[in-house]
Amino acid sequence: MLNTKPVFDVRQVSFEYEGKQTALDHIDLSVHAGESLIILGANGSGKSTLLKLLDGLYFPTGGEIQAFGNPVTEEALRDDEFNFAFRRRVGLIFQDTDVQLFSASVLDEVAFAPLQLGLPRDEVNRRVDSALEALRIEKLRERAPHRLSGGEKRRVALASLLSLNPDVWLLDEPTTGLDPRSQSWLVEFILKQRNEGKTVITATHDLTLAEEIASRICVFSEDHQVVAAGDPQEILEDHDLLHRCNLAHYHAHHLERI
Numbered sequence: 380m381l382n383t384k385p386v387f388d389v390r391q392v393s394f395e396y397e398g399k400q401t402a403l404d405h406i407d408l409s410v411h412a413g414e415s416l417i418i419l420g421a422n423g424s425g426k427s428t429l430l431k432l433l434d435g436l437y438f439p440t441g442g443e444i445q446a447f448g449n450p451v452t453e454e455a456l457r458d459d460e461f462n463f464a465f466r467r468r469v470g471l472i473f474q475d476t477d478v479q480l481f482s483a484s485v486l487d488e489v490a491f492a493p494l495q496l497g498l499p500r501d502e503v504n505r506r507v508d509s510a511l512e513a514l515r516i517e518k519l520r521e522r523a524p525h526r527l528s529g530g531e532k533r534r535v536a537l538a539s540l541l542s543l544n545p546d547v548w549l550l551d552e553p554t555t556g557l558d559p560r561s562q563s564w565l566v567e568f569i570l571k572q573r574n575e576g577k578t579v580i581t582a583t584h585d586l587t588l589a590e591e592i593a594s595r596i597c598v599f600s601e602d603h604q605v606v607a608a609g610d611p612q613e614i615l616e617d618h619d620l621l622h623r624c625n626l627a628h629y630h631a632h633h634l635e636r637i
């Protein structure tokens with residue numbers, strides 16, 4: 380897999396649930412290494428669906444997705460070598476962390492990815508310790524993930540991705556359920572990943588988060604189409620666009636114009 384290729388190339392991708400419920404309508408999008416791309420869209424616009432497609436969990440009903448220059452298809456992912464290479468490079472944090480966490484303890488959860496990679500036990504332990512430390516959840520080590528608070532669960536999910544150390548982070552509404560201090564911490568965390576050269580794709584409708592972490596913003600309409608993509612400042616100052624896409628209240632829009 381060559382580094383010069385875009386991380387993702389999404390070409391005319393459509394997706395319908397059960398053959399009728401449109402979630403994505405002819406999406407075109409290229410994502411380059413080292414970007415912090417925000418997928419900005421109202422509820423139901425298709426953000427989570429796109430992230431699941433990028434993670435190879437669902438497959439387009441129309442169009443094509445390439446990752447690192449290779450088509451991501453059901454067939455391609457049946458190949459063990461491709462699957463392994465893809466899974467170690469790309470990681471998704473679900474919007475609903477409850478469906479993500481499945482281990483009996485936080486320790487097992489965070490050790491899962493490095494064990495899957497077949498890393499030696501010493502390296503697994505080193506990764507687990509450093510991920511728990513980075514997320515400041517050492518004290519939760521022996522706890523059952525499903526008995527944690529929303530914010531703690533999100534940290535565990537982030538730690539389990541950190542122990543995998545993917546090149547590409549897919550984050551779905553990552554600030555949901557976090558208190559203000561954890562939110563600022565998350566922003567720092569994302570910026571740090573970006574400084575380390577990782578590619579971060581974040582789905583959100585949170586304009587503040589977008590402003591804080593985006594190097595580029597892609598806007599989804601409620602019709603499941605890409606209606607704008609580009610410079611964060613330009614997009615965040617386009618109040619008509621944000622209003623049209625149900626991302627800002629008329630009230631806020633009105634006040635900001637005064």
Ligand SMILES: Nc1ncnc2c1ncn2[C@@H]1O[C@H](COP(=O)(O)OP(=O)(O)O)[C@@H](O)[C@H]1O
Pocket residue numbers: 396397400401402420421422423424425426427428429
């Ligand atoms: N499992 C599902 N079955 C049927 N329709 C779904 C399902 N998940 C999402 N949808 C529909 O697909 C569209 C996009 O949803 P989603 O990707 O979750 O949007 P977002 O993450 O932007 O809120 C919505 O209209 C939603 O109702």
Ligand SMILES: [Mg+2]
Pocket residue numbers: 426427428474551552
């Ligand atoms: Mg969503």
